[in-house]
Amino acid sequence: MAAADTERYRKEPSIPLRSSSAALYNNLSVLRLPGGRLAGLSAVHGPSLSLLSAAADGLGFSHRQLQAKEGGMAVSTSLLTQAAWCVLPARVLLVLTSQRGIQMYESDGSIMVYWHALDVAEHSPARAVFARGIAAAGERFICVGTSSGLVLVFDIPPKGTNVMLSEVLEQHRDAITDIAAELGQAPAGAGDLVSADDTGTLCVWSTGEEFALLSKIPAFGCSCSSVKLWNGIVAAGYGNGQIRLYEAATGLPRAEVNAHARWIYALDVAPQTGKLLSGAEDSFVHVWKLSRNPDTGEVAIEHRHAECVTDTQVCGARFCDPEGNSFAVTGYDLSEIFRYGRA
Template identity: 55%
Template sequence: MYKREKSIQIKSSASAFYNNLSTLPITDKNLTYFAVIHGSLVNMASWCVLPSRILLVLASQKGIQMYESDGSIMVYWHALDTPEASTADAVFARGIGATRSHYICVGSSTGSILVFNIPPKGTNITLSEILEQHRDPITDIACDCSEDKECVADLVSADDSGVLCIWKSGDDFKLMYKIAAYGGTCSSVKMWSGIIAAGYGSGQILIYDAAAGTVNVVVNAHARWICTLDVASISGKLLSGGEDSFLRIWRIYRNPETNSIEVEHEHTECVTDVQICGAKFCDPEGTAFAVTGYDLSEIIRYVQV
């Protein structure tokens, strides 16, 4: 069970972007940083936790900006290519993921994924590779957040058409599987211990085995569009939020007897009359989570009791 705690007031309301909340737990100081996007220029903000450093990454219509974790110093700027001819298509960056080594991946409106090589310190950040498997704008990118280093694949990307690409990161990123669209946009995707959870506009969550590229479970999770997913890196709890104003927590795991992936529902919260935009766990165990909503000037928090 979770109970609602005192909300955190923010100066402006959350924009109606899916995945519009990022958190950075500072466990030794018992603090949590929150980032929420308001306005139309920035599409996503996310902290990227690498082995040697933490960077705050902004993906926007103008380009990709990387800052030190507290946002005080910009360490890198990458401008997006703007077409010479005027077109109706917007140019933007969206979808951010950090591998377990030293790469940060950022998606774009063209479907390309930009791979940046991040040094242990300093500003000598370089664009090392561009991944060109998607044909539609990237919606989300996720890296395996578990401690399992034996996973065959450790990165997944999703696009507006619903196509998923499963990758093995490294000096040369390798495409393991390309999964065809499943009836609509995949708005949010997460990866944990070789298991991929993908949320769709249909309100369904599909659970994939990353090593095989196959669907194991289909969950009719929400009555409307799924706006956000998150996974607790230690416990494997999965948090989902939808336009139906509901938040749900699931447990995903592998059955040791059959090696099949199973899903159990653990908790539901209704944030009445709020169109949920983002939801994130505030700690690796999943004992607390936070929620943002469109036209809501506060971050709502829930804590396990």
């Protein structure tokens, strides 16, 4: 880890939630529109999603509690495991995962576009069944992970409800924890999608009409809770508090940092600057800077800022703009979203 000048962030007014945040990996989603404008925030609690949409004047948020329906007109609910906005060139969808399946909504949560049920009958009653890990991939795909280790690839039409399950990726043997797509400019030969599972195994994929496995990074005895992909660098956060960097093209390790004292719950990357945000059970949020030497290809990670969110088990952390000048944080049993901006 290289030394670097620190950056200062200051706390800004927080945003109240109608319910608290559950202790789930990556339990905060941020919708950024072209131009960097913050358009929405969301956090999961039980069977519901707190959905906050930015006001037209940019001075506040409208609140909505989305009670996820399970399968068409059914009114029964199950526990949600994650929610994320997926931004594709032609449309933006809000994707929810749960113990029963995968739900896709229009970006404001007003209309359900698609529902995919998990086949609970195929699993042992002793084994939990759920979906988790959500990412937009390529020009028209959304990828979602499952507790059986499958990655489901959905082909999304430019409009309408004709969503198709186009492919199933079967390299993982354990529950998927997170999926991420390339957020920078991938070098030639590097993958543009990465998936992680409960054992810490990572798979790097190239996307297209058919998805291809490029590299498989073996587990080392610790769960990987969150992954990001930027400029051909895989950033992975683990249960032992480490952040590890790998080459997306080869899977070779490039750097390792003892970033947190406890389990990492969330990572995020600012695509325009390569800043990396990490949040963990130890009540700390850190801002790092990723870089790659254009001549040697060497990868570096530099620490830029540390923020203690007092008495809070951080479960979600996201940048609110593509440069990484502001970020938001959720915490277990916390009924507000904390915000921080550059001082």
